[in-house]
Amino acid sequence: MAYCVICGVKLEEGSKRCPLCNTEVHLPQGVEEQPSEPLFAQPLPPAGMGGITKTRKGVIELILSLFVVSELTVALSMILSGNLAYSFIPLFSIAMATLSLILAFSNKPTFSRQASIQLLLIALYLLGIDAVDLSLSWSLVASPALGLLWMYSIFPTHARMSKAPRRSAVLVVCATLAYLAIVNVVFSGSLTWFLPVALPSLLVLVLLCTLFLFWFSKRRNKTIPLADIVLGTLVVLFLSATVFDLVLSKYQRGVFILRWSDSLLLSGLIIFLFLVSVSVSRRVRRYFTSHNRHV
Amino acid sequence: MMRVQNTAPEGFIALDNSALIYPPTEAVFNANTFRMSLDLAQTIRPEILELAAHDLMTRCSYAKVSLHKGFFWYFLSPNTKEMVIHPEGSYPSGRFFFKENNSYLLRVVYSSHRIGVECFHALTDGSGALAYLKLLVERYCHHAGIADFAFPGGLDFEQKPTKQEFSDPFQHLYDKTLPSYPKISKAYHRKGTGSFDDRVKVISATVKTAEIKNRAKARGITIGEYLSSVFLYALQQLQMKEVPKQKNRKPIRLSVPMNLRKIFGYDTMRNFTLFAVIGIEPALGSYTFDEITKEVHLQMGLSQDRKRLLSQIRRNVMGERTPLIRFAPNVLKNPLFKLLSDFLGDDQYSGVISNIGQMALPPELSDSIRRIDFHLSPGLLNKVAVAVIGYLDTLVINFTSFFNEDTELERLFCTFLVEDGIPVTLSTNRNTET
Numbered sequence: 135m136a137y138c139v140i141c142g143v144k145l146e147e148g149s150k151r152c153p154l155c156n157t158e159v160h161l162p163q164g165v166e167e168q169p170s171e172p173l174f175a176q177p178l179p180p181a182g183m184g185g186i187t188k189t190r191k192g193v194i195e196l197i198l199s200l201f202v203v204s205e206l207t208v209a210l211s212m213i214l215s216g217n218l219a220y221s222f223i224p225l226f227s228i229a230m231a232t233l234s235l236i237l238a239f240s241n242k243p244t245f246s247r248q249a250s251i252q253l254l255l256i257a258l259y260l261l262g263i264d265a266v267d268l269s270l271s272w273s274l275v276a277s278p279a280l281g282l283l284w285m286y287s288i289f290p291t292h293a294r295m296s297k298a299p300r301r302s303a304v305l306v307v308c309a310t311l312a313y314l315a316i317v318n319v320v321f322s323g324s325l326t327w328f329l330p331v332a333l334p335s336l337l338v339l340v341l342l343c344t345l346f347l348f349w350f351s352k353r354r355n356k357t358i359p360l361a362d363i364v365l366g367t368l369v370v371l372f373l374s375a376t377v378f379d380l381v382l383s384k385y386q387r388g389v390f391i392l393r394w395s396d397s398l399l400l401s402g403l404i405i406f407l408f409l410v411s412v413s414v415s416r417r418v419r420r421y422f423t424s425h426n427r428h429v
Numbered sequence: 430m431m432r433v434q435n436t437a438p439e440g441f442i443a444l445d446n447s448a449l450i451y452p453p454t455e456a457v458f459n460a461n462t463f464r465m466s467l468d469l470a471q472t473i474r475p476e477i478l479e480l481a482a483h484d485l486m487t488r489c490s491y492a493k494v495s496l497h498k499g500f501f502w503y504f505l506s507p508n509t510k511e512m513v514i515h516p517e518g519s520y521p522s523g524r525f526f527f528k529e530n531n532s533y534l535l536r537v538v539y540s541s542h543r544i545g546v547e548c549f550h551a552l553t554d555g556s557g558a559l560a561y562l563k564l565l566v567e568r569y570c571h572h573a574g575i576a577d578f579a580f581p582g583g584l585d586f587e588q589k590p591t592k593q594e595f596s597d598p599f600q601h602l603y604d605k606t607l608p609s610y611p612k613i614s615k616a617y618h619r620k621g622t623g624s625f626d627d628r629v630k631v632i633s634a635t636v637k638t639a640e641i642k643n644r645a646k647a648r649g650i651t652i653g654e655y656l657s658s659v660f661l662y663a664l665q666q667l668q669m670k671e672v673p674k675q676k677n678r679k680p681i682r683l684s685v686p687m688n689l690r691k692i693f694g695y696d697t698m699r700n701f702t703l704f705a706v707i708g709i710e711p712a713l714g715s716y717t718f719d720e721i722t723k724e725v726h727l728q729m730g731l732s733q734d735r736k737r738l739l740s741q742i743r744r745n746v747m748g749e750r751t752p753l754i755r756f757a758p759n760v761l762k763n764p765l766f767k768l769l770s771d772f773l774g775d776d777q778y779s780g781v782i783s784n785i786g787q788m789a790l791p792p793e794l795s796d797s798i799r800r801i802d803f804h805l806s807p808g809l810l811n812k813v814a815v816a817v818i819g820y821l822d823t824l825v826i827n828f829t830s831f832f833n834e835d836t837e838l839e840r841l842f843c844t845f846l847v848e849d850g851i852p853v854t855l856s857t858n859r860n861t862e863t
Contacts, residue, residue: 135854141840142847143634146856153632153857154840173631173858175517175540181626181833243457 136161146170193239201232223263230259246288253284274320278313285309307340330385331378339374346370353413362412365405372402442494442505444551446599446746447700451551452496452503453763454770457524457627458809458831463555463816464521465562465785466538466545468800471575473539475514481568482512482537489561490590491698495532496551500758503551508532514539520629520858522806522829525549535561542799544569550700555785555803556688557698560584570794578791584698594698602693602739603746610737610744612772613706616779617668617679618810619838625812625831631804632839634826635854636846638787638819644849648719650726653784656817656826657683657707657729658722660782663841665711665721675712682708684778687733703741705732706778718845775810787819795821807831813838 136145136159138152148169151158161167205228212221237251257277264273285306289295295302311333318328346366350358372395379395392399411418444452451461486493495508510531517540525547530536534552538545544566548558563583570576579585638652645655664681672678685705695701707728709716716724731737748754748769754762785803803818804827812831817824828839836859843853 141844142853143843144852144854146854149861151861153855153859153861154836154843170856173633173856174519174521175543176519178519178628178630178858178860181624181628 136167194236197232197235197239201228204228222266226262227259230255230262246291249288250284253280253288256280271320275317278316282309282313307336311336327385331381334381335374335378338377339370342370342373362409365409369402369406369409372398372405376402440506442507442595443597444503444505445597445697445699445701446742446749447554447702448551449502449749450766450770450774451549452498453759453766455525455549456809458807460522460524460806461550462522462525462547462806463550463558463783464538464545464547464802464804465555465558465818466521466543466802467562467566467798468543468802469566469575470542470797470799471573472541473544473569474573475516475539477572478537478539478544478565478569479512479514480572481565482514484568484572484586485561485564486512488584488586488588488590489564489698491557491594492533492535492552492561494534494552496527496534496549498759501756501762502759505534505552512537516540517543517545520631521545521802521804522547522629524627537565545802553698554688554700554702555686555783556690556702557700559785559788560698566794570797575797576791576793578793580791581789591696593696596695596697597699598689598693598695598697598701599742599746602742603750604739604743605747607740607743609747610741613682613777615679615776616682616708617664617672617711618779619664619667619812620671621812621832621835622837623832623834625833625835627831629804629807630830630832630857630859632828632830632836632843632855632857632859633802634828634839634843634846635856636824636826636851638822638824640851641824641846644851648722650722651729652819652824653685653786653817654722654725654729656784656815657685657782658718658725659842659845660780660815661707661709661721661725662716662718662845663838664779665709665716666841667838668711669715675714678711680708680710680712682706682778684774684781685729685732686781686783687738689738692733692735692738703738703745704778705729707732708778771810775808778811780811780813780815781805781808782815782817784817790820801825802827804829815842 135147136149137143138145138155138157138159140155140157141152143152143154145152145159147167149159205225208224208228209221212218212224234252234255237255238248241247241251257280260273260276260280261270264270264276289306290299290302295305314332314336315325315328318325318332346369350362350366376392376395376399379392380390383389383391383393412422413419455461490507493508493512494505495510497504497506508531510533512533513531514537515530517538525534525536527534527549534549535558536547538547544562546558546562546565548561553561560583563580564586567579567583567586570578641652641655645652648655650658660683661681668678668681683706685707686702687705689701689703690696693701705728707725709721709724754765757765783803783805788801790798798820801818801820802825803816805814805816807814807829809831814829816827816829818827819825826842828842830836830839843855846853
């Protein structure tokens with residue numbers, strides 16, 4: 135019997151590695167050990183076999199049989215009623231629903247994987263039913279919208295992206311810009327309002343967010359109070375809305391004027407000055423924090 | 430001894446109070462099963478084992494039931510189907526497939542030298558399953574001509590089953606005038622590294638009972654308390670690595686099942702265990718092993734206090750008796766039970782360690798025993814479970830885990846034992862070839 139040189143535990147005969155630290159077993163020259171009786175009658179099945187169990191296989195078979203029966207029933211009823219030309223949408227819907235159920239049952243039940251698959255299927259479904267008349271119109275906006283939803287709700291939760299939040303945020307901003315450009319092109323045929331209105335507004339929003347995050351991260355006190363987060367968000371939103379108003383007026387009337395956002399600009403500046411004064415002056419900060427509560 | 434009447438009508442047996450939570454929460458990563466097995470020197474003959482299993486159907490009527498989903502509650506009813514035995518698979522305590530087992534909640538498994546019993550927790554606890562296994566081995570040895578004996582403290586095959594074996598003492602001990610047991614905060618849960626899947630990976634550590642007893646005795650604690658302390662110490666080391674800031678560290682707690690039969694004097698063969706939740710507060714600072722043993726000893730003593738146990742029973746049974754819960758349909762109750770299982774169960778502790786104790790063997794069997802095992806199914810939140818059983822002069826500590834590569838907890842546990850002067854022998858079903 136060998137001992138693990140790292141853990142100091144005695145290993146069962148024939149072990150090649152320590153199960154605790156994976157250290158290789160080196161026996162003296164000429165010494166050979168017969169493999170001992172395994173702990174269980176059968177060896178551990180390879181990883182990945184665990185996903186689909188017998189019950190799941192049964193469920194998938196049931197779904198497939200229901201799919202065949204329903205497709206045949208719908209197709210026959212359409213043929214007999216003389217509406218074969220309209221049969222694409224019901225048949226395609228049944229096929230996509232079947233595919234959705236099978237993928238739900240055959241994949242690992244993790245949120246990101248299941249949600250990604252289902253969103254992709256819905257996007258394909260929308261493209262499919264839009265393509266009935268052999269042209270794509272509204273689905274070119276609806277399907278990318280699902281892609282954008284995926285970018286916001288699922289992509290940042292991915293293990294690799296959650297470790298790199300900055301990269302994830304940049305990609306989400308790029309996806310938003312791309313989506314807005316697509317919407318503009320689909321409805322207007324070219325980038326009419328995207329370049330003069332959407333792009334500058336969004337870039338200002340991102341810039342302000344970055345500046346605030348940078349400011350907050352550089353503060354001496356690393357824990358940011360909730361009030362600061364709320365006020366900072368208000369400043370970012372108010373100032374971005376002001377920029378949006380400016381670029382929109384330029385696009386529509388040809389001049390930079392504030393039409394409805396002057397009060398927002400004023401409020402944003404006041405809150406910003408308040409945040410700066412609270413951050414700079416200890417006296418002001420103490421006045422608004424709990425330090426003077428019991429005085 | 431108190432006698433408890435089974436008031437359940439024929440054909441409809443209400444689940445005992447602690448079993449109510451198991452059927453609705455049963456899932457791929459929450460199998461709610463455990464296994465006990467005994468390895469004999471003789472080769473096991475399946476046809477004789479089948480005969481022995483059939484023998485037990487009358488005596489162990491508590492196991493001759495199947496689980497059904499009613500409109501309001503899950504319930505048990507007598508099972509008229511044949512008991513089937515199964516060849517052993519690749520791992521223990523996996524998910525239970527009731528249909529493959531003729532709807533029984535207890536599964537008899539065998540391999541070339543092993544007789545095992547795998548049990549869904551809604552039927553019984555470790556003591557109930559152990560009583561069944563003992564009787565099964567008795568009958569097997571009788572039919573195989575190995576020896577005629579009776580396990581000390583086991584059920585008597587010749588006697589008729591008593592009503593008390595089928596009783597739910599929780600209902601009898603419920604006292605609505607008591608205050609409810611307080612809820613405790615969330616505990617630390619180890620994230621672990623690498624992938625995991627539903628194959629139960631086992632690392633089995635075997636130690637000499639006398640050596641571990643000496644080390645425990647030197648600190649004035651029992652073997653169970655010593656092992657719980659080692660588990661807590663290993664978890665503390667893991668949390669220190671995972672959470673460097675001391676004030677952000679969560680409490681580390683263990684759930685330790687306690688057999689209430691001895692404390693309250695009941696002989697039921699259904700679930701009659703409560704869980705002692707013992708632990709440390711690493712946010713207050715790092716604990717030395719001796720400090721942990723003191724905490725564990727104190728907290729185990731308090732947990733076994735009759736009054737506290739009655740208060741815990743009051744909390745558990747009160748939930749079942751609340752009219753809103755009682756008359757809510759099962760479809761509404763199931764998600765609620767899943768939430769309750771997390772809030773009042775898994776959330777509150779960082780690991781489970783179950784010590785079934787020393788299994789007393791008849792002298793006729795001592796030479797034929799090769800090994801005895803006890804395995805718990807791990808959970809999704811606490812992916813490593815520890816089960817301990819003793820026989821003759823050996824103690825077997827089985828670590829069951831969902832992790833594919835991560836064996837850090839097991840390593841810290843075993844290396845501590847080695848450093849404390851206790852030689853440990855390991856065996857595993859993990860692939861150690863490559």
